[in-house]
Amino acid sequence: xxxxxxxxxxxxxxxxxxxxxxxxxxxxxxxxxxxxxxxxxxxxxxxxxxxxxxxxxxxxxxxxxxxxxxxxxxxxxxxxxxxxxxxxxxxxxxxxxxxxxxxxxxxxxxxxxxxxxxxxxxxxxxxxxxxxxxxxxxxxxxxxxxxxxxxxxxxxxxxxxxxxxxxxxxxxxxxxxxxxxxxxxxxxxxxxxxxxxxxxxxxxxxxxxxxxxxxxxxxxxxxxxxxxxxxxxxxxxxxxxxxxxxxxxxxxxxxxxxxxxxxxxxxxxxxxxxxxxxxxxxxxxxxxxxxxxxxxxxxxxxxxxxxx
Numbered sequence: 001x002x003x004x005x006x007x008x009x010x011x012x013x014x015x016x017x018x019x020x021x022x023x024x025x026x027x028x029x030x031x032x033x034x035x036x037x038x039x040x041x042x043x044x045x046x047x048x049x050x051x052x053x054x055x056x057x058x059x060x061x062x063x064x065x066x067x068x069x070x071x072x073x074x075x076x077x078x079x080x081x082x083x084x085x086x087x088x089x090x091x092x093x094x095x096x097x098x099x100x101x102x103x104x105x106x107x108x109x110x111x112x113x114x115x116x117x118x119x120x121x122x123x124x125x126x127x128x129x130x131x132x133x134x135x136x137x138x139x140x141x142x143x144x145x146x147x148x149x150x151x152x153x154x155x156x157x158x159x160x161x162x163x164x165x166x167x168x169x170x171x172x173x174x175x176x177x178x179x180x181x182x183x184x185x186x187x188x189x190x191x192x193x194x195x196x197x198x199x200x201x202x203x204x205x206x207x208x209x210x211x212x213x214x215x216x217x218x219x220x221x222x223x224x225x226x227x228x229x230x231x232x233x234x235x236x237x238x239x240x241x242x243x244x245x246x247x248x249x250x251x252x253x254x255x256x257x258x259x260x261x262x263x264x265x266x267x268x269x270x271x272x273x274x275x276x277x278x279x280x281x282x283x284x285x286x287x288x289x290x291x292x293x294x295x296x297x298x299x300x301x302x303x304x305x306x307x308x
Contacts, residue, residue, distance in 0.1 A: 001026055001049070005067050005109075007057050007100060008074035010036030012179045013114070013172075016220045017071060022049050028063065032056035035076050040179055057096040058088070061103060069227060070111040072100045075149075077116070079142065079268070080185030086144035093148030094155070101159045110166040112227050113156050115234060117173040117275055118146045127242075127276040130171070130234050140270040153234065160232070170226050173238025173277045177216030177297060178304035188213065188298070191249050192305045195258035205267035207246030212276045214239035215297035218290040225286045236277040239290045251295065256302050 002025050008014040009029030014036065018027050022044055029041055029052045044050040055061055057074050075092045076082040082089040097113060104111040120128045121136035136146045159165040176188035183189075194201045214237070222237045243251075246262070253260050282288050 002068040003028060003066060004069040004071060005030060005063065005103070006071045006073060007031070007096070008036060008072075010038060010040050010052070011073065012040075012077075012181070013175065013216065013220065014071075014073045015040035015179055016216050017073070017223065018044055018050070020220055020224060022047050025049065025069070027051070028053060028067070030055050030057065030061065030074070032074075035081050035181065035184070057099050058091045060099050063103065063107070067103065067107040067109045070100055070104045070109050071114070071223070071227070072097060072111060073114045075114075075145070080183070082145040083141055086141075089144040090148045093145070093152045097152040097155050101155060101165060105159065105163050105165050110168065110227065111156070112168040112170065112223065113152055114223070115153055115169050115171045116145070116149045117171055117236070117238065117277065118142070119150050119153065119171060120275075121146060122270060122272040123274065126274050127240065127278040128236065129278040130236055130281060137270050142270045166230075167233075168226050168231055169233035169235070170223060171234050171236050171277075172219065173214060173236065173275065174211045175214050175216055175219045175238070177301055179216075180301070182305065182308060187211065187245060187248065188301065189305075191252040192256065192298075192302050195252050195256040195260045196302070196305055198259060200263045201249045201253065201260045203245055203249055203262055203264050204271065205264070207249065207262070207264065208244050209267075209271065209273045210242045210244050210275060211248070212239050212242050213248070213294050213297070214290055215292035215294075215300075218292050222282060222286060222288045225288055229286055231285055235281050235285070236279050237282055238277040238279065239294065240277055240279050241294060242276045243294065251298060252302070255295065255299050
């Protein structure tokens with residue numbers, strides 16, 4: 001049985017990945033619990049194939065047993081969390097991937113880097129293809145995450161060229177679903193939390209900026225497909241159906257049965273105005289596209305938030 005090491009394994013995405021793999025892999029879950037939560041993997045703790053290690057990948061990690069796959073998902077992924085300590089976010093991206101690439105090189109493991117649509121910044125190309133080099137502000141308040149992820153991609157390809165490390169880079173677009181944190185500041189969790197509480201729903205700018213929302217099960221499915229396919233990437237993974245932020249807010253109000261009203265505040269610095277993935281490569285190379293309609297996924301996510 002192969003061993004998969006998953007950093008950020010107790011987080012929103014990582015815990016779903018652990019669950020998917022644990023019956024067919026030995027899973028080593030690594031998390032420092034900054035944004036990850038132990039309760040996300042509580043049900044796995046007694047599984048014979050599961051091991052939990054509390055560790056921050058800013059520091060080197062030594063694993064004595066063989067490791068065949070490394071999924072590097074460790075990094076705060078919402079503006080509230082990654083701007084809380086911008087320097088530490090940069091370290092998680094840069095020092096973290098250096099440490100994980102070193103571990104992969106030592107074990108001869110294949111390594112997948114969870115990169116992001118934020119590498120495109122506020123894009124001047126729409127929809128975004130993998131060949132687009134982005135429009136990122138390197139000195140802005142989002143740069144700790146945007147540029148950190150861009151540097152991590154650079155390191156992945158440099159280790160691939162210099163040391164023949166087997167790599168895969170996936171660029172994740174907005175993902176949502178159960179186990180999102182109510183306090184993470186992401187648009188889906190913000191809207192649902194406010195709607196469930198009957199509070200006004202806060203939109204930034206005029207609400208006409210767009211995003212493309214992918215349900216978590218679809219996203220985790222394609223991450224595993226990318227690892228198994230021996231694809232180098234980068235490859236966009238996400239749902240190409242585009243919504244305005246106002247449309248999302250109105251959908252959440254309708255599906256939750258809330259009486260919430262829309263209120264508007266100033267748009268944050270460097271907030272992208274449009275975001276939509278071109279997933280041609282994922283379709284053609286991986287045979288993948290999302291299957292969960294956004295309304296269905298939002299309804300499931302609302303049900304989750306009602307009980308946390």
